[in-house]
Amino acid sequence: MSASPIDLYALVPCAGIGERAGAGGPKQYAAVAGKPMVRHTLDALARVARLRQTLVVLSPRDDQFEKHVTGTTAWVAKVGGASRAMTVANGLAHLRERGANADDWVLVHDAARCLVQPAWIDALIDACVNDAVGGLLALPLADTLKAETAGRVSATVDRARKWAAQTPQMFRIGLLQEALAHAGDAVTDEASAIEALGHAPLLVPCSMENFKITWPADFALAERLLRTRP
Ligand SMILES: Nc1ccn([C@@H]2O[C@H](COP(=O)(O)OP(=O)(O)OP(=O)(O)O)[C@@H](O)[C@H]2O)c(=O)n1
Numbered sequence: 001m002s003a004s005p006i007d008l009y010a011l012v013p014c015a016g017i018g019e020r021a022g023a024g025g026p027k028q029y030a031a032v033a034g035k036p037m038v039r040h041t042l043d044a045l046a047r048v049a050r051l052r053q054t055l056v057v058l059s060p061r062d063d064q065f066e067k068h069v070t071g072t073t074a075w076v077a078k079v080g081g082a083s084r085a086m087t088v089a090n091g092l093a094h095l096r097e098r099g100a101n102a103d104d105w106v107l108v109h110d111a112a113r114c115l116v117q118p119a120w121i122d123a124l125i126d127a128c129v130n131d132a133v134g135g136l137l138a139l140p141l142a143d144t145l146k147a148e149t150a151g152r153v154s155a156t157v158d159r160a161r162k163w164a165a166q167t168p169q170m171f172r173i174g175l176l177q178e179a180l181a182h183a184g185d186a187v188t189d190e191a192s193a194i195e196a197l198g199h200a201p202l203l204v205p206c207s208m209e210n211f212k213i214t215w216p217a218d219f220a221l222a223e224r225l226l227r228t229r230p
């Protein structure tokens with residue numbers, strides 16, 4: 001009997017409250033260039049042919065997704081947690097319940113990184129699909145890096161070999177479940193949890209356009225970039 005093929009899934013944590021963005025509600029539903037932010041994200045993922053399925057993970061209290069996103073083929077589960085790490089862990093358990101295997105890959109991608117492009121996701125898959133660990137899209141730091149105390153510079157931090165982590169982050173589902181169970185709630189991305197198990201995720205260079213909408217001013221920048229895309 002032949003082994004079952006390895007599938008690739010996307011998991012979109014979409015259960016945040018968007019406190020820093022000050023959009024008057026969860027930022028993933030704010031309109032950017034004519035569409036709710038999460039719709040841009042899902043449309044980009046839907047154009048990646050190698051993804052078998054996308055799972056969107058919502059807050060159990062979410063009453064906006066269905067209003068804002070109609071006609072999606074993505075799976076939806078209202079199993080989000082109090083932290084991003086919990087949302088991802090609960091989403092992984094849901095994927096397993098729906099038939100995903102421990103050896104399958106998952107690409108975890110923030111709903112709030114709505115400028116992601118299919119070509120960047122394909123580049124991540126190409127780089128990681130034969131890798132023992134997996135990896136993430138990221139950007140080498142260009143600016144000089146300062147540490148702060150009470151609004152003043154306390155130190156200049158060596159920026160050599162430092163990268164800003166983006167998403168998607170691509171790992172085997174089983175390894176990521178083990179890593180998140182081990183790391184707990186404090187990790188802010190999947191790679192940190194994998195690192196805590198002693199692995200070294202692959203850094204795959206991406207674009208600064210793959211930024212996360214976090215602050216109020218980010219909406220206008222995202223709008224400008226999306227409206228001027230060819
Ligand atoms: N408990 C949480 C927290 C965050 N997220 C998701 O993780 C991504 C990145 O998180 P972030 O930008 O921090 O979003 P928010 O938590 O919504 O923002 P803030 O921290 O400003 O409240 C977002 O797509 C967000 O919806 C999630 O699914 N579950």
Ligand SMILES: C[C@](O)(CO)[C@H](O)COP(=O)(O)O
Nearest residue numbers: 084110165166167188189212
């Ligand atoms: C996963 C992430 O987007 C990588 O940069 C980031 O760590 C999320 O952090 P947040 O504090 O939850 O926005």
